[in-house]
Amino acid sequence: MTSSELNSKIQHSKSDALWQQGQLVEVEIADLSDSGDGVGRFGDRVVFVPDTVTGDRALVRLVRVRPQYAHGKLQELLKPSPHRIRPRCIVADKCGGCQWQHVDYAYQLVAKQNIVVQALERIGGFTHPPVQPILGVGKPLGYRNKATYPLRRSPTGQVQAGYYQKGSHQIVNLNQCPIQDSRLNPLLAEVKQDIQERGWGIYDEKNHRSKLRHLSLRIGRRTGEILLTLVSKDGNLAGLEDQAQTWLHRYPELVGVLLNINPDRTNAIFGADTRCIAGQPYLTEELAGLKFQIRPDTFFQVNTEQAEALLKLILERLQLQGDEVLVDAYCGIGTLTLPLAKRVKRAIGLEVQAEAIEQAWQNATLNQIENVDFQTGAVEATLPHLNLQPHIVLLDPPRRGCDPAVITALQTLRPDHIVYVSCNPATLARDLKLLTQSRRYALQQVQPADFFPQTAHMECVAFLQRFSNQ
Incomplete structure (x- = not known):
């Protein structure tokens, strides 16, 4: 081995030693990746850091280290970017539904x-x-015409609905969401309470037990028509027909209440069997002067x-x-x-x-x-x-x-x-x-x-x- 090769190997070893899981490093964020993470460098390697934006200078803890790159977690913001804003959502730092609530829209x-x-x-x-x-x-908020929330029960027994916490399957409980159509927000909190009072079982994904898995809400942006769909492991929900009629009476824009049966141990939301419990099995939306009938599991741009x-x-x-x-x-x-x-x-x-x-x-x-x-x-x-x-x-x-x-x-x-x-x-x-x-x-x-x-x-x-x- 030549002297230059030996020196190169020593320098590379020193560089490797700097990269250790759990290590705190200072990173200047230079870009945003297609996954939403901030992208910076420590030494000669790339670091991906969620919750950052181009122009941030941050103290970052390395949580996953690879030969050419690492993933980090924001520990302290040393100097905020001019593109950084205060999120409009109070759980933006936890919820995995959005990556860029902290980034001003022009820079997005x-x-x-x-x-x-x-x-x-x-x-x-x-x-x-x-x-x-x-x-x-x-209007970069309130645009989504569909929201599908996994359901869980809290340690105190309360029914929760929301998006998963970043990097986990823990529910961030929501009563409203700033990116969904605001006309859906009243249903979210009230329907959770109705499920609570009905005593319907909430699905345990770890043990594949009990019933209700998801709550899905969909709205026609132009027509205002709403569909409410419960996704359940089976169809045995006592009193569902009465509850569906109550929902139709309470919400004038609600045109259909449906039950989707998904008995499989899967990450897929909907199963193959959807039953109309009350009202109609579709909403009507208008696009480019045409009318479209949209069901709960229909692909239609959000x-x-x-x-x-x-x-x-x-x-x-x-x-x-x-x-x-x-x-x-x-x-x-x-x-x-x-x-x-x-x-x-x-x-x-x-x-x-x-x-x-x-x-x-x-x-x-x-x-x-x-x-x-x-x-x-x-x-x-x-x-x-x-x-x-x-x-x-x-x-x-x-x-x-x-x-x-x-x-x-x-x-x-x-x-x-x-x-x-x-x-x-x-x-x-x-x-x-x-x-x-x-x-x-x-x-x-x-x-x-x-x-x-x-x-x-x-x-x-x-x-x-x-x-x-x-």
């Missing part, structure tokens, strides 16, 4: 913009990616206003002429398919969940839209066998992104335009790289949109156009 938008750009550069390999300024919201704004951007960008054939992959209940179908010659929606396709057909009938066809099946299985030449393919996959077979099918189908809606900048960047590396498609624009203020999450829509010689 800056951070999200940076996350998208960095993902496209680092994962997608794009130089100067065409990312547009992020679409923010006018930010109705931003969903409509994103749809408007897609329409402006595509400049539809009315003679196009459009395929909406991962179409869900037709949230985007149906408004777009009104502007094209024909629209086809693909979706793996049969229940969502059933609702999509119902929504098409409700809105008297006839130039649309919905097909059940995995996109990777159905897209290659459509036997048509679409002008536009709209992608809106889950967080994991597109299956490789979908990318291959798109290269074969060669639509003129691909519109890719994503809730995960990392998988979006990966798939855009695959779509453009064959030189058949050019990435024209990426538009981030803030659907989830107070969190690190966002939506993006990317527009790709096929090269004319391909």
Whole structure:
């Protein structure tokens, strides 16, 4: 071993010695990660610190140490960032529902913009990616149209409902939440009290015993209609029918009380069986001038206003002429398919969940839209066998992104335009790289949109156009 190699090894050993679990270190926060943590450095390595913001100088305790990075816990704020604000929520330091209540909204938008750009550069390999300024919201609180709370019983026997404490399965009990639609807040405290008085058993996830697991509230932002759903291990809740009628009488906006049965030992919230106890099994919402019937377990964007704004951007960008054939992959209940179908010659929606396709057909009938066809099946299985030449393919996959077979099918189908809606900048960047590396498609624009203020999450829509010689 040479002298320089020996010195290097000694220096590396000294560096390792500085990194010990439980150690207190001083960290300057330089960025925010896509998980919501502040990002700083200690020595030559990265430290991720929740509850911090760019510009903070903090005393941090290392809680998990890895060879190239560590996770820390904020112990003392030595110098606060100019982007730091007082949270609007009194339990923001405990509740895991939000990561960025302590970050001013203007900087939340800056951070999200940076996350998208960095993902496209680092994962997608794009130089100067065409990312547009992020679409923010006018009111970054009170936007969520759905809230699903796990239920627990406190050591004193009180029924609690709230989100999990950060990094645990302990409930942070809530009687209101500043990011959900304020019209849902009165139900939260009162329904908990009703459950308490009924004496219904509360599920014990450790031992898989007793009954009630979750309370789910959903509201139509435009219509004000509300659904209340209890998720239970079984359907034996004495007096539920009477209680459901009491709720319908007490809350004029409540249109349905439902019971979902989830008997499995699982982290999934809803089971396969949902029963309407009183009222109707769906609420009606309005989006882009259309009506949609939404059930408790229906996927529908939690930010109705931003969903409509994103749809408007897609329409402006595509400049539809009315003679196009459009395929909406991962179409869900037709949230985007149906408004777009009104502007094209024909629209086809693909979706793996049969229940969502059933609702999509119902929504098409409700809105008297006839130039649309919905097909059940995995996109990777159905897209290659459509036997048509679409002008536009709209992608809106889950967080994991597109299956490789979908990318291959798109290269074969060669639509003129691909519109890719994503809730995960990392998988979006990966798939855009695959779509453009064959030189058949050019990435024209990426538009981030803030659907989830107070969190690190966002939506993006990317527009790709096929090269004319391909």
